[in-house]
């Protein structure tokens with residue numbers, strides 16, 4: 277997703293590289309960097325090990341698909357859409373029990389990954405996007421698209437600037453058709469919520485949503501539910517204040533969950549937000565390989581924004597030993613970037629994120645956010661006042 | 672912060688300036704010797720490192736190329752905090768970008784490290800040459816306008832303790848030079864070696880070719 281390449285080369289690259297993957301020459305070729313196309317059409321660079329991992333991931337995705345189909349066969353096609361235990365107050369005890377069982381099954385299942393073919397349907401219902409859409413008129417998205425056509429605002433200008441810079445080289449996103457679809461989703465949303473308008477970073481998020489959801493309209497509603505319900509408020513508005521809050525919460529969590537790393541980085545005078553800000557604003561889409569990103573999003577849409585902390589902490593945790601022997605800020609950044617770019621195995625990341633990092637409830641995270649809010653507001657306010665008080669010298 | 676050890680200086684450098692002024696292009700030219708029209712857009716800031724040998728020391732720059740819309744400026748303090756140097760970039764063909772540059776200078780003066788080495792880069796200097804003919808032909812005064820801006824920038828830099836260069840990421844003109852000049856001006860921690868502080872008016876003495884920086 278970060279590897280950029282002209283799309284004409286994609287197919288060629290894929291064909292010419294795959295034959296070298298025979299195990300017998302595996303070790304000899306391990307150092308050779310190859311370019312290949314991943315599950316969602318992104319060109320990635322990696323060594324032969326990475327290609328093998330991706331092939332294993334493909335196989336695991338297939339197996340996971342069989343698990344989901346089997347469940348549909350035994351429980352009914354939309355079993356996971358049953359009223360959740362939290363809404364089921366009036367249900368009969370037996371029904372409650374089955375709902376509870378389903379909820380437990382579902383949580384585990386989702387952490388193991390939603391098969392790509394089911395993603396559009398499962399995301400749409402579990403995230404709340406379906407419900408959000410159902411409260412609006414059927415023609416909402418089409419009407420919106422028509423109404424905003426041809427309008428020029430600061431948001432549309434920025435969107436137009438960013439379209440060719442969003443995953444350049446992707447075989448669909450970087451075509452006139454892909455640009456036009458992404459544009460309609462982003463421009464439409466900029467009119468739906470004028471406080472957000474358009475914020476850079478959303479281009480990457482919306483682009484991936486389009487790739488997964490297949491239709492613009494569903495991608496639009498996913499973006500809406502993400503910004504309006506899943507993530508904390510004001511991540512993308514108002515000086516990114518919500519993002520500042522998340523960063524402070526993250527800085528508080530690191531010493532608790534990874535005390536040795538936190539102490540070492542403190543010594544290096546390294547501010548973890550230097551790398552984590554992009555993770556949170558792009559929801560890892562610019563840092564992790566596509567299937568790994570989408571596995572994070574699987575959980576994000578079901579369990580909520582706290583998942584971002586789990587994953588961010590896990591990336592640090594996975595490289596604990598390496599990070600502890602760094603002497604320079606540059607080395608820390610290189611390790612983290614290299615690590616995230618090569619996390620082709622989603623299970624490796626998610627196992628650390630949930631098993632090793634340990635549980636954090638949405639309640640505790642919310643409390644932490646509340647605690648940080650006043651400090652963030654004061655800081656942003658102070659900066660603004662300082663900037664305004666600088667008198668413009670007419671030299 | 673510039674830290675030393677065996678004359679190895681690690682120094683954090685931040686680029687600030689209006690969108691489109693050419694910050695990313697300057698960094699790409701300096702670090703990789705390339706010029707690319709459509710780069711993937713950066714969220715927050717992109718990190719690069721590059722080492723330079725200057726006189727008595729090896730300077731390793733940790734470069735933060737900041738990016739983004741106005742709302743992203745609230746993140747800027749995290750990138751310039753503890754920075755030993757800053758390059759404030761404007762586009763010589765865009766007066767508004769010069770005004771924005773001045774604001775960044777003021778923010779750094781009031782908030783940044785007081786010993787920060789600051790450079791003002793008037794980027795896209797190549798536009799002067801390519802448009803000169805056209806401008807003379809239709810007498811738009813474009814060249815005159817650029818010349819005024821250059822003098823204004825020079826004077827502004829002098830008054831505010833910055834050094835000024837016109838650069839072009841496209842032709843590579845003055846790109847290595849501006850980083851070299853910063854490297855030379857970085858304060859050395861060793862007190863017996865204050866040379867970094869007194870090189871104010873000497874031109875960059877080593878004109879490095881683009882290929883040396885890959």
Ligand SMILES: Nc1nc2c(ncn2[C@@H]2O[C@H](COP(=O)(O)OP(=O)(O)O)[C@@H](O)[C@H]2O)c(=O)[nH]1
Pocket residue numbers: 688689690691692693694695696697707708738794795796797798838839840841842
């Ligand atoms: N002619 C010319 N164009 C430049 C130069 N530097 C950058 N550009 C162009 O100006 C635009 C913005 O450059 P970019 O580096 O992305 O600016 P940034 O927003 O400050 O990072 C791009 O289209 C570049 O190709 C230069 O020195 N000369």
Ligand SMILES: [Mg+2]
Pocket residue numbers: 694695696713736737738
């Ligand atoms: Mg840039």
